[in-house]
Amino acid sequence: MAPGCTYNVLRNCEEKVVGGVSLLQRTNQLWKIYVFVGALVLGCAATLLQGFLYEPLGKEVAIKIAVAGMALIIGTFLWTGHSIRCPKCQRKIFYYALTQKGFFNCFAWLLQEETCPQCGQAEAPRTASRRRKTKGLKRP
Numbered sequence: 838m839a840p841g842c843t844y845n846v847l848r849n850c851e852e853k854v855v856g857g858v859s860l861l862q863r864t865n866q867l868w869k870i871y872v873f874v875g876a877l878v879l880g881c882a883a884t885l886l887q888g889f890l891y892e893p894l895g896k897e898v899a900i901k902i903a904v905a906g907m908a909l910i911i912g913t914f915l916w917t918g919h920s921i922r923c924p925k926c927q928r929k930i931f932y933y934a935l936t937q938k939g940f941f942n943c944f945a946w947l948l949q950e951e952t953c954p955q956c957g958q959a960e961a962p963r964t965a966s967r968r969r970k971t972k973g974l975k976r977p
Contacts, residue, residue: 861930870948873916880909918932925956928953931947934950
């Protein structure tokens, strides 16, 4: 592969993340990136492959598939942009990465960034204890 290709960028990104944990990992939001990529691939495939289904399925069905694929792509960007937030200041981190770092660099930045760019939040929010309180007899 040529130097500077996407594979090298992702490999370097993974090496950097191993040393420190990214904000998305710490706040359990990394799964949203996986859903984003999967839905984006599915929407692009539906939009692009409808051309091959034009004759077998007919014009109306092919157009519906193309429109559904485009709607899925737009909806994926909107959902991801609104759902990936800083737990402290509620800044939309995905939109920040997309506008400030660019489309191709935003994923590497999201996987590396350890703090919120606005408030500096570096730790996961404290959650309530998951231990259930028992009713009835108390332990001595």
